[in-house]
Amino acid sequence: MTQLNRKRKSPPRLAEWIIKRMSWAEDRDDILDNLREEYKTLFIKQGKVFARCWYWGHTLRSSLPFFVSDFKWRFIMLKNYLKIAVRSFKKHKGYSLINIAGLSIGIACSILVMLYVFNEISYDKFHEKANRIYRVAVSADIADMDWRQVYTPAILSPTLVNDFPEVENVTKLYNMRDQLITYKNHTFQDNKTLAAEPSFFDIFTFPMISGDPVTALQSPNSVVITQSIASKYFGLEDPVNKIIQIGENEFKVTGIAKDVTFNSHFDFNFLVALETFEWSKSTRWFNNSFATYIILNEGFDYKKLQEKLPAFVTKHLYDDNEDHNRWEYFLQPLTSIHLNSNLKGEFKANGSAAYVYIFSAIAFFVLIIACINFMNLTTAKSAKRAKEVGLRKVVGSVKSQLVRQFLSESIFLSFAALLFAILLVECFLPYFRNLIGEQLKLNYFENSYVLPGLIGLALLVGIVSGSYPAFYLSSFKPVSVLKGQLQEGMKDSNLRNGLVMFQFMISIILIISTIIVYNQMQYIQNKELGFDKEHVVVIKNTDLLGNNTEAFKEALTSYPAILNVSGSYTLPGRIFNNWGIKPEGLPGTTIDFCVCDENFLNTLKMEMVEGRFFSKDYQTDAQAIILNEETVEQFGWDKPIGKTFEMRRTTLTVIGVIKNFHYKSLHEKVFRMGLLPLRGVQNLSERYISARIRPDNIPSVIDKIKETWVSFSPQIPLDYSFLDDDYDRLYKHEQQVSKITSIFSFLAIFIASLGLFGLASFIAEQRTKEIGIRKVLGASVPGIIQMLSKKFLLLIFLANIIAWPSALFLMTKWLNNFAYKTSIGLSIFLFSGFLALFIAFISVGYQSMKAARANPVDSLRYE
Amino acid sequence: MEDLLKELSKAEEIVLLAIWRLGDNAYGVSVRKQIKIDTEKDYSYGTLYGILRQLDFKGLVEKLRADPTPEKGGRGKTYFKLTSEGIGALKAAIEFHRRVWRDIEDWSFNGG
Numbered sequence: 001m002t003q004l005n006r007k008r009k010s011p012p013r014l015a016e017w018i019i020k021r022m023s024w025a026e027d028r029d030d031i032l033d034n035l036r037e038e039y040k041t042l043f044i045k046q047g048k049v050f051a052r053c054w055y056w057g058h059t060l061r062s063s064l065p066f067f068v069s070d071f072k073w074r075f076i077m078l079k080n081y082l083k084i085a086v087r088s089f090k091k092h093k094g095y096s097l098i099n100i101a102g103l104s105i106g107i108a109c110s111i112l113v114m115l116y117v118f119n120e121i122s123y124d125k126f127h128e129k130a131n132r133i134y135r136v137a138v139s140a141d142i143a144d145m146d147w148r149q150v151y152t153p154a155i156l157s158p159t160l161v162n163d164f165p166e167v168e169n170v171t172k173l174y175n176m177r178d179q180l181i182t183y184k185n186h187t188f189q190d191n192k193t194l195a196a197e198p199s200f201f202d203i204f205t206f207p208m209i210s211g212d213p214v215t216a217l218q219s220p221n222s223v224v225i226t227q228s229i230a231s232k233y234f235g236l237e238d239p240v241n242k243i244i245q246i247g248e249n250e251f252k253v254t255g256i257a258k259d260v261t262f263n264s265h266f267d268f269n270f271l272v273a274l275e276t277f278e279w280s281k282s283t284r285w286f287n288n289s290f291a292t293y294i295i296l297n298e299g300f301d302y303k304k305l306q307e308k309l310p311a312f313v314t315k316h317l318y319d320d321n322e323d324h325n326r327w328e329y330f331l332q333p334l335t336s337i338h339l340n341s342n343l344k345g346e347f348k349a350n351g352s353a354a355y356v357y358i359f360s361a362i363a364f365f366v367l368i369i370a371c372i373n374f375m376n377l378t379t380a381k382s383a384k385r386a387k388e389v390g391l392r393k394v395v396g397s398v399k400s401q402l403v404r405q406f407l408s409e410s411i412f413l414s415f416a417a418l419l420f421a422i423l424l425v426e427c428f429l430p431y432f433r434n435l436i437g438e439q440l441k442l443n444y445f446e447n448s449y450v451l452p453g454l455i456g457l458a459l460l461v462g463i464v465s466g467s468y469p470a471f472y473l474s475s476f477k478p479v480s481v482l483k484g485q486l487q488e489g490m491k492d493s494n495l496r497n498g499l500v501m502f503q504f505m506i507s508i509i510l511i512i513s514t515i516i517v518y519n520q521m522q523y524i525q526n527k528e529l530g531f532d533k534e535h536v537v538v539i540k541n542t543d544l545l546g547n548n549t550e551a552f553k554e555a556l557t558s559y560p561a562i563l564n565v566s567g568s569y570t571l572p573g574r575i576f577n578n579w580g581i582k583p584e585g586l587p588g589t590t591i592d593f594c595v596c597d598e599n600f601l602n603t604l605k606m607e608m609v610e611g612r613f614f615s616k617d618y619q620t621d622a623q624a625i626i627l628n629e630e631t632v633e634q635f636g637w638d639k640p641i642g643k644t645f646e647m648r649r650t651t652l653t654v655i656g657v658i659k660n661f662h663y664k665s666l667h668e669k670v671f672r673m674g675l676l677p678l679r680g681v682q683n684l685s686e687r688y689i690s691a692r693i694r695p696d697n698i699p700s701v702i703d704k705i706k707e708t709w710v711s712f713s714p715q716i717p718l719d720y721s722f723l724d725d726d727y728d729r730l731y732k733h734e735q736q737v738s739k740i741t742s743i744f745s746f747l748a749i750f751i752a753s754l755g756l757f758g759l760a761s762f763i764a765e766q767r768t769k770e771i772g773i774r775k776v777l778g779a780s781v782p783g784i785i786q787m788l789s790k791k792f793l794l795l796i797f798l799a800n801i802i803a804w805p806s807a808l809f810l811m812t813k814w815l816n817n818f819a820y821k822t823s824i825g826l827s828i829f830l831f832s833g834f835l836a837l838f839i840a841f842i843s844v845g846y847q848s849m850k851a852a853r854a855n856p857v858d859s860l861r862y863e
Numbered sequence: 864m865e866d867l868l869k870e871l872s873k874a875e876e877i878v879l880l881a882i883w884r885l886g887d888n889a890y891g892v893s894v895r896k897q898i899k900i901d902t903e904k905d906y907s908y909g910t911l912y913g914i915l916r917q918l919d920f921k922g923l924v925e926k927l928r929a930d931p932t933p934e935k936g937g938r939g940k941t942y943f944k945l946t947s948e949g950i951g952a953l954k955a956a957i958e959f960h961r962r963v964w965r966d967i968e969d970w971s972f973n974g975g
Contacts (some may be wrong), residue, residue, distance in 0.1 A: 019908075027912050030941045035908060036890030062909030069913030425892065 011039045011498040012052055016060040022066040024073075080741035084405055085412035095758055100417045103461065103755045104748055106370020107421035108694075111454070112432050113363030119436075121353045123263045123338035127205040129295055132168075133334040134302050136160070136292040137343055141326035150345035151288035152278050152329070157348045159316060160292075164308065171199040172290040173266070175347055176276060178541060180716055181270070182245040187715045189541070190229075192248065192269040194347075195277065203295045210240055211255020220276040223251035226259045229269045242742045243599075249276060266291075285317045291347070293334070302331045352733065362744050365506050369748055372499045373755030374417075376463035378410050403467075410466025411459065418458040435739055438523055443560035475576045500759065501795045503752040504836055508803035509810070510745030512834040516811045516824060517738045526729055530661025531572060531603040535695050536723035537705060538571060541716070543685035548712055553689060561701045562693045566603035567678065567686035568596035572663040573727035576673065582646035586635055591627075591672040592663070595684040598674070601658070603692050611641045611656030614677045622680045625652040629660045652676070664819075665730035669819040690723065709832045749839060756792065757843040764788055764851035772849055784852035789844045796840045800833040807832075871956050875923075877902055878914045879953055882924065882943050889943045915943065923949035 016032060023031055035058065089096045136156060140147045157170035174195040181190050200206075201213035208216070211226060215225050223246065230239045239253045251272055259269050274280045280290075296302055309329045317327060332341055339353040446533040497636060546551050553565045572577055576592035583589070598614040598621075600606075609629055615620050625645060632640045645652040660670045678686060693701045702720070709718040728735075764771075771784055779787075808824065815821040871879065881897040883890040889897075891908070898906050918924040925946050929939035944952075 023912070024916070027916065027941075030891060031908050032910055033940065034895075037892050038895075058907055061907040065907055065909030065913050069909065069916065072913070073916065076917070481878075 004786050011036055017053050017386060018059050019062065022063055024066075024070065025442075043581040062785045067555045081404065081408035083411065085329060085409045088409050089413070089416075095377060095761075096413060098754050098758045099374055099413055100420060102373045102377075103370050103414065103417035104420040104424055104752055106367045106373075107418060107454075108424040108428070108456065109744070109747060110367045110457075110597075111421065112428070113359050115432075116436055117356055117360055119263065120339060120356050123351070124265055124334050126261065126263070127203075127334065129203065130203070130334055131413065132295050132298065133203055134294050134296065134331040135334065135337060135341075136294060136329050137332055137341075138288065139328045139330050146342045148286070150291050150343050150347075152290055152292040153282070153285050153287050154290055155283045155285060156292050156329070157294075162292060163312060163315075164305060166305060167294050168297050169199050169202055169295045170292065171203050172274065172280075172292045173196050173200070173347075174277075174280065175345075176247070176272070176291050179247050179270070180541070180544065181233075182715075183242070184234070185715075186232070187717070189717060189719055192267050192270050193272065193276040194266065194268040194270070194735065195272045195280070196276050199270070203293055205257045206260065209256045209258060215269065217273040218275065219254075221249060221251050221274055222254040222273045222276075224255040224257050224271040225253055226257050227268050228259050230256050247271060251276070262501075263338075265334075265350065278459075291345070294331075298747045302333065306331050325623075336391065349732070350666050355733065358737075359393070359740065361739070362510070366744060366751065369503045369506055369755075370459050370463065370751050371750060372503060373758075374410075374414070374461060376496055376499055376755055377758045378413075378465045398523070407463065407466040411462030414458045414462030414465070418454060422454075434738060436524040496759070497791070497795055500752075500756060500792070501753060501799045503748075504796050504799040505806075507745065507748040507752045507801045508800055508832050508836045509807045510741060510748050511835060512803070512807035512828060513811055513814075514738075514742040514745045515828050515832065516807075516815070516822075517734070517741055519822045519828075520740050521734060521814065523820075524666050524734070524818075525728070527662075527666065527820065529572070529727075530606060530659055532692075533572070533724040533727050535693055535698075537603070537691045537693055537702070538721050538723050538726060539691065539705065539709070540719040540721070541687065542567060542689045543687045544716060545712055549686045549689070552708065552712050553597075555712070556689075556691055556705065559701070559704050561697070562691050563694065564599060564692040565689060566597050566599035567689045568594055568600055569678075569684040569687055570594050571664075571688050571690065571723065571726070572604070572792070573723070573730055576663055579617075579647060581674075582645045583635055589672070591631060591674045593674045593676055594663070595676045595678055595680070597678045597686070603690050604661075605692075606661055607659040609657045609659050610619050612660075613656055614675075620653075621677050621716065623650065623652050623657070624655040624677060624680070626656045626675040627654055628658050628659050628670070628673045630670050631658050631674065634672060666820040667730075667818050697815045700734065749836070753839050753843045756840055757847065760788070760792065760844040760847040761850075764847045768851065775852075781849070781852045785845060785848040788848035788851065789841065792844045793837065796837050800829075800836065804829050804833075868885070870959060871952055874910070874914050875918060876953075877955050878918065879923065879945065879949060881947055883950075883953065889938050894943065920948070921948075922946060923952050924967075925962070 016035075019032060019035070020028060035055065039051050039055055042054055046054075135150070136152055138147075138149050138152060140149075152172075154172065160167050161170050176195055178189060178191045179193045181188055196217055198217045200217060201208070208224070211224065216222060223244065224241060233239075234242070239256060240271060242253050244252055244253065245251070257271070277288075296305065309331075313327060313329060337476065338351050339356060340350075342350050342352070431535040480542075542549055542552070550565055553567060556562050558566045571594075576594055578590050578592050580588055580590050590727045596614075598616055601608065601613040611626070614624065615625065618624070625647075627640060637643060640654050640657055643654045645654070658675065661675060662670060664671070680683075691705065705720065706718050767788070771788075774784060807829070811824060815824075877898060878894065881894050881901060884901075885893055885897055891911070895906055895911060898904065898911075915924065915930070919926060923946055924943050927942045927944055929942055
């Protein structure tokens with residue numbers, strides 16, 4: 001009756017297996033046992049067949065309920081945890097809010113910075129063949145200076161294709177900069193005109209809306225315009241085949257291209273056919289005006305090509321290279337240009353890889369601080385909950401349940417913080433855009449990494465910060481907890497103190513950096529430049545007035561509000577051309593130079609050291625040159641007046657020495673510079689007319705200038721700016737850095753203080769009984785405050801010790817970007833230290849005071 | 864977990880009552896049989912244990928492992944017992960019912 005019977009009496013195996021799979025672990029065995037019992041009974045009473053049918057019937061009937069139950073179960077569990085989390089949140093509203101605030105700010109900062117970083121990294125990646133495109137640039141030694149530029153000769157591109165089979169295609173681009181565009185008597189200015197070849201569309205991916213990319217730029221005098229230009233100046237008309245005038249030539253519109261997105265290292269509104277210009281066919285190797293781009297065959301390593309370039313240079317340039325200076329071509333991967341290039345002649349200002357790293361680091365640290373805070377507060381808070389835990393444990397909660405409870409709470413808070421962070425980001429995105437000066441869009445759904453990344457982050461923070469207290473706490477012995485004896489570890493964790501110190505250290509470094517950056521900006525703004533940039537109006541494109549520039553200048557001077565007027569080819573803050581010269585008795589070298597009229601000195605309020613400035617009285621001034629102090633010093637000339645120069649096959653005589661002025665940004669040392677007269681041998685036009693004006697009632701002066709301009713040139717709109725603005729734009733990057741570091745240091749300190757505030761309150765609460773006893777024994781309120789705050793303030797002090805050298809190191813490195821820098825004084829460090837101390841003191845002090853003031857009777861009753 | 868005690872669902876009520884009626888002898892098979900007697904409904908194991916799980920989570924019912932007998936081979940039967948909260952829930956249920964059904968005399972619901 002044993003083995004055999006038992007086997008015959010067991011339920012169908014398959015059905016059992018199904019039930020096993022469908023049911024949940026806990027009750028699985030029990031269910032199977034019960035089923036088996038009923039089966040056996042039925043087997044005996046009603047026979048095998050009936051029993052088996054019954055069993056199968058039950059298996060099928062139970063499948064749905066199992067399934068549904070499972071879902072309901074999970075749902076209930078989730079709801080339960082949520083409820084608990086919300087309840088705990090409500091109970092400790094203050095602390096929870098602090099926690100969430102801190103974390104949200106941290107997450108929001110990281111999101112914004114990540115946005116910026118992705119932005120910067122994304123440049124030029126939209127081209128289909130982006131990973132095969134390279135720019136050919138020049139690296140040379142000119143007069144002992146390392147000279148790197150974009151400009152290459154026209155003949156470079158066809159020669160490259162000829163000599164190297166791995167170069168699949170080439171194209172060159174010419175930056176036509178500011179141009180006057182006329183269509184149907186409507187003239188306007190545009191500063192985004194490029195000249196390109198038909199291969200342009202082959203290599204780069206700029207989709208065209210109408211017109212054929214293959215032929216659009218083939219014939220001379222054709223132009224491709226962008227969509228927004230088309231709608232702006234042609235309205236509903238079809239621009240194709242219409243004639244417009246650009247500069248001095250006429251062009252036919254042969255196509256419309258989509259607008260160039262912001263993340264391209266060059267930009268254009270008009271793309272004219274390079275074919276139009278005879279000079280684009282020059283075969284001279286040292287006529288460097290173009291940007292040359294090549295595309296290599298699939299899979300070809302560009303470094304291999306680069307190795308062959310020195311031989312290429314020798315082959316083609318040797319004869320032209322009179323001085324045989326070091327002259328090299330090198331290849332730049334297209335996608336690396338924006339962040340790494342920074343050559344002379346870039347189309348658009350490049351970004352900077354360094355700043356990308358810096359900002360990423362800053363955001364990372366702010367996030368770390370916020371997360372540490374979160375952990376700190378959650379842990380400290382769980383000490384408070386220890387009583388709850390103790391109670392629960394006595395009643396018999398399972399450890400895992402407790403862990404799950406704590407974890408769910410912290411994850412809940414973490415997600416709440418994420419939501420709030422997203423809200424913050426949406427709010428502040430416009431301000432951030434202004435700050436960065438770029439277009440930033442946060443697409444939560446477009447990029448497949450964004451949403452999961454954020455959720456993952458929130459989960460990670462929640463889990464990590466929740467697990468520490470969860471496990472630590474649920475291992476307490478309930479009895480000791482109820483008795484109020486907390487393990488020593490909870491009161492004063494070294495780890496927690498270390499974390500606080502770390503936070504303040506980062507904050508102090510940020511504060512110091514902010515101050516120093518600010519100082520440097522102030523220094524730049526206020527440094528004696530050698531010329532006066534205030535209240536000078538710069539009128540552009542004045543070369544279009546042709547022969548009337550003199551009359552225009554006179555007309556302007558006739559106004560009393562206009563003190564001085566001068567015309568020049570360029571101005572401080574703009575590009576100064578650099579040409580080779582041969583000074584008398586010295587080897588050939590180069591100088592930066594500017595062509596200007598005789599009023600230049602007075603209009604910009606510069607000073608002469610020796611000799612005289614240009615003057616209409618001297619006919620010979622046409623071959624004169626004025627050098628700056630730096631040049632004279634470098635040449636070692638004691639008596640520079642009268643010395644001669646060879647420049648572009650003319651001889652020039654020095655008639656004066658001008659005091660050094662910073663015509664470049666303060667990033668660079670003053671270089672050798674010379675001034676040449678306008679109608680001298682170097683026939684460069686008067687592109688800018690600068691007018692020094694009276695500071696009062698500026699709008700009316702501008703109006704007068706407008707009037708005068710219109711009378712001289714009615715068709716062309718007046719384009720003007722202020723010299724100080726133009727010059728300040730050289731420091732756009734630094735201004736950004738300044739703003740950003742100050743914002744981040746404010747945030748960092750804010751978050752750190754929040755954390756400290758919360759932490760201090762818990763510690764104070766912890767020691768309520770101790771405080772009560774002390775008061776009874778006669779301690780004073782200030783005394784107690786001091787006792788409570790001592791530890792924290794010591795931490796801050798330590799934080800300073802580490803922060804100061806680190807900040808000094810970082811800032812010295814940053815300041816080395818500038819040839820002219822401010823000094824780093826001890827007072828900056830002291831100030832930052834005290835600021836941090838002060839803020840910490842407020843955070844801790846408030847809580848300490850509250851605790852110290854408490855009535856000992858109440859605190860001692862705290863059981 | 865205390866405040867999860869809203870009104871019992873009908874099925875929960877039935878199961879709780881059945882367990883109470885069975886006293887010390889409430890386990891899978893017997894509970895199912897009892898419910899059959901009480902309601903003439905044949906609860907599948909899936910349904911039954913789903914409800915039992917919920918009741919356990921709410922703390923109204925507890926599971927007790929009996930000593931293993933040689934028959935079962937290894938594990939004992941799991942018996943179900945009402946906790947004090949469970950009893951309280953039943954009391955509340957009847958109170959609730961009494962309130963809702965107060966003054967209703969016309970159980971055939973004629974007129975009105």
